Amino acid sequence: MAMASQMITANRLLDGAVVYFTAGKSWSPNFTDGAVWPDKESADAALIESKESVKARIVVEPYLFDVAVTEAGPKPTSARERIRADHKPTFEPDQGSWTGQISG
Amino acid sequence: MYRYDEFDATIVRERVEQFRGQVTRRLAGELTEDQFRPLRLKNGLYLQLHAYMLRIAVPYGVLNSKQMRKLAHIARRYDRGFGHFTTRQNIQFNWPQLGDVPDILQHLAEVEMHAIQTSGNCIRNVTADQFAGVAADEIEDPRIWAEIVRQWSTFHPEFSYLPRKFKIAVTGAPDDRAAVRVHDIGLRIVQNEAGETGFEVWVGGGLGRTPIIGVAIRKFLPKEHLLSYLEAILRTYNLLGRRDNIYKARIKILVQATGGEKFGQMVEEEWEKIKDGPLHLPQAEIDRIHRYFAPPAYEALPDVDPAFETAKLENPDFARWARVNLVKHKVPGYAIVNASLKPEGGAPGDASADQMDLLADLADKFSLGEVRVTHHQNIVFPNVRKRDLFALWQRLKSARLATSNLGFISDIIACPGLDYCNLANARSIPVAQRLSRHFSDPRKLDEIGDLRLNISGCINACGHHHVGHIGILGVDKQGQEFYQVTVGGSSKDDASLGKIVGAAFSEDDIVPAIDTIINTYLANRTDRSERFLDYVRRAGVDPFKEALYGPAPARRTAAE
Structure with a gap:
């Protein structure tokens, strides 16, 4: 089976927000800004590059995750990454539950 | 306090x-x-x-x-x-x-709070019966002992780098409301034949990926020896507990590998060396802590309050809440009130800042300024005069804190799950929300009766699924969330671990599956006095398997 394409994500140091590594070697909270690496070699090389941002105290714990490349763009293959990409819980806010603006 | x-x-x-x-x-x-x-x-x-x-x-x-x-x-x-x-x-x-x-x-x-002992391989925040000091069935107030354990354990230099985290629970009543048998150490306050109170000591219980009911290694420990005995247990574990494998590092694994009896002997040997040392608790120190938890100045009240009785007659919703969410207080004329954090469609255990402020105001007005957090993720007002119950209920109702479901199927324990947690495999809260909507009819809740449903989003079992009468465990199957169901668990005096009913259900199928389990119980129980847990213990898992997956021969054919 062909290896899935991959993207790189991390959490921002200051607030823990989910961010994605872009083709421009920066970080964006928008999933759609994240770069997609089609093979292991390019993904591994990008992950090494992304770790410069750890030293620069921008993000913590960057890692690769699988995406399925569709006509509508890349989609995370795991429930975990689908939820992270939305920056919020999947359930509707309730009186006693999460509210407020999503940091970006 | x-x-x-x-x-x-x-x-x-x-x-x-x-x-x-x-x-x-x-x-x-x-x-x-x-x-x-x-x-x-x-x-x-x-x-x-x-x-x-x-x-x-x-x-x-x-x-x-x-x-x-x-x-x-x-x-x-x-x-x-x-x-x-x-x-x-x-x-x-x-x-x-x-x-x-x-x-x-x-x-x-x-305000004398902190985040110490809430993470890491130390002795974690001690838990206790939420009705401590006020329950009518209590032998002795466990808060005194929980506080003594807290003072001993905080920054204990010898136990700051244990093989794994370590959880201690204390209960002071015969009805175990602190789940002591599924803790690393569980302490039950008991009375011996001479009428003295002391501790029955349980060790090696726990949930997580290897759920185990603990073993009682001492039937009666005199109170003044509590800390030296705990120190002996911790020291034995600290020396012999595995540090090579995180999944084998909890004390439950050591107790199982050693054998409960042998482990108990090792603790006793260690204890003999230290029992009369500096950890021996002088009565004066016990009395000093005791004074912090002296009963408040209760009013002398008749146990039957006419206004409360009238309000119940006039308002069926209030009467139902009073029947379901109140617990008997040790003082006549008072009640223990449970405010549910499980409204229909809500996230179990969540409270808004406005709700917290209201709970604080109501505590001041109606409960001598104090509340309790329960391990079932609800809030307790421990000291409410019966004549104030109707006014309290009205205020709680206005803030969605008066759902009448304590101990019913919609009083769900749920971990944060994959909506928040880095370790989770599947979401817990949306499943709890759908179940609480499905089982929202009070008549249905009454018909089902006593039923604890617990949900964990992964094998770490923060949602205590193993000890739910019905347990739901979220699992990941190739990027999709599935839910494995167990029946027959209990965290109380009759502690038991649930048994798996069969293959896991998809997100869409989990609520219908629970509905099938409930209908199977309702159709087959002897009568209403046979609780769900009693029925599972009598009938086993097979009736549920058959209802969920078809008759046994069909299941075999499908498997082949």
């Missing part, structure tokens, strides 16, 4: 400043994440899916109104306006910014 002395206040204040320095150094690049991670975890700060999460200790679940108001303030100013009460009687905030956490801890220190 306990008030900090100068020693407590100093160590908490110093701890805040230490952490402030650590955060400053982290942000300045003087600490790497690898260096900083253990430091932040020792202050309850985790990095979760979307953000940092701060877990704050609520020792043995007791909060005064000032502390509750402070939690509301933190929720509003530093978080997103809400918090999550957990199965360990703690509270978690899901969205703090790293740079704000020292200020949050400073706010907490001002």
Whole structure:
């Protein structure tokens, strides 16, 4: 089976927000800004590059995750990454539950 | 309740400043994440899916109104306006910014709170019966002992780097409301034949990926020896517990590998060496702690309050709430009130800042300024005059805190699951929400009766699924969430672990599956007096298997 394409994500140091590594070697909270690496070699090389941002105290714990490349763009293959990409819980806010603006 | 002395206040204040320095150094690049991670975890700060999460200790679940108001303030100013009460009687905030956490801890220190012992391989925040000191069936107040254990365990130098985390629970009544048999150490206050009170000591219980009911290694421990005996257990574990494999490192694995009897002997041998040393508790010290928990000045009231009785007759909703959510108080004319954090369609254990402020106000007005957090993720008002119950209920109802479902199927324990947690495999809260909507009809709840349903989003079992009468465990199957179901668990005196009914259900199928399980029970129980748990123990898992997956021959054919 062909290896899935991959993207790189991390959490921002200051607030823990989910961010994605872009083709421009920066970080964006928008999933759609994240770069997609089609093979292991390019993904591994990008992950090494992304770790410069750890030293620069921008993000913590960057890692690769699988995406399925569709006509509508890349989609995370795991429930975990689908939820992270939305920056919020999947359930509707309730009186006693999460509210407020999503940091970006 | 306990008030900090100068020693407590100093160590908490110093701890805040230490952490402030650590955060400053982290942000300045003087600490790497690898260096900083253990430091932040020792202050309850985790990095979760979307953000940092701060877990704050609520020792043995007791909060005064000032502390509750402070939690509301933190929720509003530093978080997103809400918090999550957990199965360990703690509270978690899901969205703090790293740079704000020292200020949050400073706010907490001002009201004698902190995040110490909420993470790491130490003795964690001690838990206890939420009705401590007020329950009619209590032998003795467990808070005194929980507080003594807290003082002994906080920053205990020998036990700061245990093989794994370590959880102690104390219960003071025959009806175990603290799940002591599924804790690393469970303490039951018991009476011996001479009428003296002491402890029955359970060790090696736990949930997680290897669920085990603990073993009683001592039937009666005189109270003055509590700390030396705990020290002997911890010392035996600290020396012999495995450190080579995180999944084999809890005391339950050591007790199973050694054998309960042998482990008990090893503890007794160690204890003989230290029992009369500095940890021997002088009566004066026990009395000193006892005074912090002296009963408040209760009014002399008749146990039957005419206004309460009339209100019940005039208002069926109130009568139902009074029947379901009140627990018998030890003092005539008073009641223990359970405020449900499980409204229909709500996230179990979540409370908004406004709700927290209201709970604080109501505690002042109706419950001598105190509330409790339960391991079932509800809030308790421990001291309410019966004549005030109707007014309290009206205020709670206005804030969706008066759902009449204590101990029913919609009183669901649920971990944060994959909506928040870095370890989770599947979501818990949306499943709980759908179940609570499905089982919202009060008549249906009454018909089903006593039923505990617990949901965990992964094998770590923060949602206690193994000991739910019905347990739901979220699993990941190739990127999709599935839910495995167990039946027959209990965390009480008759503790037992649930048995798996069969293959896991998809997200769409889990609520219908639970409905099938309930209908199977209702159709086959002898009568209403046979509770769900009784039925499972009598009939086993097969009736549920058949109802869920078809008759046994069909199942075999399908498998072939």
